[in-house]
């Protein structure tokens with residue numbers, strides 16, 4: 001059993017354009033064409049049972065369409081794709097849209113501070129975090145370095161830790177093992193915080209030191225780390241192999257590969 005907690009899919013009519021644009025920015029050859037059907041086909045090939053599909057509203061006003069589409073993923077995929085919702089921080093109805101996401105049954109929300117132009121610990125974000133905390137919605141952030149904004153880090157581990165401490169009941173996943181290419185800071189600032197979660201997306205491709213990964217895992221709550229690939233930007237087979245190669249023992253390995261995600265998603 002494998003659950004990939006960090007995947008991107010797009011509606012068919014925009015997939016080619018969206019993936020093409022992101023491939024040009026990142027310089028990465030995509031593993032899927034971004035459509036639901038190709039994602040499901042590649043999941044079959046890799047033995048991935050469930051993928052969590054993360055969406056981003058890059059402009060205010062896109063939320064309703066994105067969240068309605070995310071809510072339909074479960075049905076059209078026979079339960080194999082689970083959609084996270086999105087709100088743009090500058091959207092005038094951001095807080096009520098978060099409530100609608102909960103009503104739609106979405107498992108969580110994804111923020112991308114670089115594409116949505118905010119820094120994780122800006123106080124203008126706090127009303128949204130408050131609502132998420134009260135709703136009990138899980139939240140994932142793109143964290144650390146990003147090719148879209150390489151010189152300006154919007155979610156560094158130190159700032160992420162400030163938010164996690166300010167909202168102790170909010171379950172926050174800082175993607176890319178807490179902060180892409182900032183893993184020394186992850187160990188120093190984020191490892192051990194009870195409401196902080198990590199996915200493993202891009203750790204393999206970006207050359208995270210396995211011994212540092214093991215150290216962070218040993219300091220962190222065992223239930224709070226999930227397999228992630230960032231598919232189509234990393235082949236999920238590569239991500240899963242990287243986790244297995246950490247040689248954490250069967251129980252810890254299985255928790256990361258699917259058990260922890262299953263508990264969060266209630267599957």
Ligand SMILES: [Zn+2]
Nearest residue numbers: 006008054230
């Ligand atoms: Zn991603």
